[in-house]
Amino acid sequence: MAEDKLFEEKVIEIKRVSRTVKGGKRISFRALVIVGDKVSKVAMGLGKANDVSIAIRKASDSAKKNLTKINITESGSIPKEITMNLNSAKILMKPAPEGTSIIAGGVVRSVCELAGIRNLVSKSYGSNSKINTARATIEALVKSSEI
Secondary structure: OOOHHHOEEEEEEEEEEEEEEOOEEEEEEEEEEEEEOOOOEEEEEEEEEOOHHHHHHHHHHHHHHOOEEOOOOOOOOOOOOEEEEEOOEEEEEEEOOOOOOEEOOHHHHHHHHHHOOOOEEEEEEEOOOHHHHHHHHHHHHHHHHOO
């Protein structure tokens, strides 16, 4: 349990989803959660349940199992510029000098903050899906760490 206190989690999206079965529709909730230690580890998790709080807990447990380590430069940015295409989401990320802060929207900002990145310029093209954007962002951070 001591490890759980090291991580911060942020709920990105909660969606009410349904499936059609004999006799009507079954309603459940899907949660997208980003977990990070604000130093160099970040992950995304999805959880689905009949109750919102259970879905959030499942998502955060799923994310903690899949933490990935990324490299951050001394200026608090990524090592190199990267463009990532994943499904229909396209993410462009550029390193930025000290004092720039994170210039990114929505999901990309949340992922970068929880990963510990302090300076970054980013643009998201294509998909409006928060899940695909989060996956593409994490993949881009991992790929930019590989030198």
